[in-house]
Amino acid sequence: MRIGIVCYPTFGGSGVLATELGKALANKGHEVHFISYSQPARLDFFTENVFYHEVNIAKYPLFEYAPYETALAGKMVDIVQSAQLDILHVHYAIPHASAALLAKQILAEKGVYIPVVTTLHGTDITLVGREITYQHVVNWSINNSDAVTAVSHILRAQTLEHFDITKHIEVVPNFIDFDRFNKKSHAHFKQMIAPAGEKILIHTSNFRKVKRVEDVLLVFSKVIKQVPSKLVLIGDGPERSHIEKLSRDLNIEPWVTFLGKQDAIEEILSIGDLFILPSESESFGLAALEAMACEVPVISSNTGGIPEVNLHGITGYLSEVGDTDNMANNAISLLNNSTVHDQFRKNALKQAHTFDLKKILIQYEAVYEKVISIRT
Numbered sequence: 001m002r003i004g005i006v007c008y009p010t011f012g013g014s015g016v017l018a019t020e021l022g023k024a025l026a027n028k029g030h031e032v033h034f035i036s037y038s039q040p041a042r043l044d045f046f047t048e049n050v051f052y053h054e055v056n057i058a059k060y061p062l063f064e065y066a067p068y069e070t071a072l073a074g075k076m077v078d079i080v081q082s083a084q085l086d087i088l089h090v091h092y093a094i095p096h097a098s099a100a101l102l103a104k105q106i107l108a109e110k111g112v113y114i115p116v117v118t119t120l121h122g123t124d125i126t127l128v129g130r131e132i133t134y135q136h137v138v139n140w141s142i143n144n145s146d147a148v149t150a151v152s153h154i155l156r157a158q159t160l161e162h163f164d165i166t167k168h169i170e171v172v173p174n175f176i177d178f179d180r181f182n183k184k185s186h187a188h189f190k191q192m193i194a195p196a197g198e199k200i201l202i203h204t205s206n207f208r209k210v211k212r213v214e215d216v217l218l219v220f221s222k223v224i225k226q227v228p229s230k231l232v233l234i235g236d237g238p239e240r241s242h243i244e245k246l247s248r249d250l251n252i253e254p255w256v257t258f259l260g261k262q263d264a265i266e267e268i269l270s271i272g273d274l275f276i277l278p279s280e281s282e283s284f285g286l287a288a289l290e291a292m293a294c295e296v297p298v299i300s301s302n303t304g305g306i307p308e309v310n311l312h313g314i315t316g317y318l319s320e321v322g323d324t325d326n327m328a329n330n331a332i333s334l335l336n337n338s339t340v341h342d343q344f345r346k347n348a349l350k351q352a353h354t355f356d357l358k359k360i361l362i363q364y365e366a367v368y369e370k371v372i373s374i375r376t
Contacts, residue, residue: 015091019034020357021175025361026049057071093142100118135163174289175360198229198230214243216278217246220256223332229335240258272296280301297341299327311351
């Protein structure tokens with residue numbers, strides 16, 4: 001198949017999933033064309049069967065805001081025709097789905113049929129999509145896509161609850177690439193972070209308020225009183241400076257390491273003893289899944305799609321959002337019981353394998369083939 005993938009190029013979950021999906025499809029022999037305003041963060045130009053097309057936005061004094069959606073639709077029309085694409089797979093409802101449907105209408109007038117698959121990732125539904133300014137467009141885009149997928153059961157339920165949906169939404173979960181994410185032996189790195197054999201707690205995020213990174217520090221400040229430990233924070237974002245100050249205010253700064261944005265997250269996860277994910281909202285919980293693939297149990301909130309990934313009492317523990325006392329108690333209990341901790345490591349890896357990329361890839365291919373076959 002010749003597949004067009006439209007996504008945001010940033011480190012966010014939807015962009016990461018779209019990029020990794022496209023690379024995996026290319027490895028299976030499909031021809032994949034990425035369409036975005038800049039090169040996706042995890043995209044390698046030298047991957048066979050992968051092509052990148054940048055959306056250029058002409059700037060005119062007439063426009064206070066550049067009309068990206070129009071430029072994107074026009075680019076899709078061009079690429080569908082020049083590359084003879086079989087399908088467009090758009091990630092995030094707006095503006096990608098609405099732009100794709102505009103491109104589809106333009107192409108139809110030219111005698112070209114292009115099916116559109118829309119994947120819902122979370123904030124396009126739970127946050128942006130509920131804004132009255134965008135709500136009608138999101139609703140229309142979902143109902144007029146040829147196929148719609150959601151990355152978790154809870155996201156599917158939220159979409160059906162908050163929108164007037166007539167289109168079937170299939171759950172195709174996020175995935176993990178075990179060729180990349182697996183536990184690696186990095187004793188030297190662990191020795192550098194925890195020279196006295198301290199336990200290592202890890203958190204990774206984009207440091208937005210919704211991730212509740214403050215709670216990570218509050219949990220750690222309680223854990224370190226009971227268990228010699230270190231905290232490793234991966235990522236960057238608007239809350240970074242505030243979190244650095246909080247670590248000083250809580251008198252835990254010497255035991256906290258800020259690593260900023262990292263490409264090889266799996267290398268760091270491999271030395272972890274616990275992963276902390278106290279988010280206020282998560283449509284899936286990809287960060288938790290990546291940790292579990294590296295055999296790291298998870299202490300998390302019970303919001304959104306996280307309980308579909310982190311199984312309470314099996315792969316880690318779930319707590320109410322903001323209940324840092326409970327999270328800390330669970331962490332302390334697990335870190336102090338090596339037998340249970342070792343079992344949770346094994347359970348985490350086993351659960352992660354249910355989201356193996358190879359399994360999820362087959363589901364996406366089936367969605368593509370179904371919508372393509374309708375017209376052929």
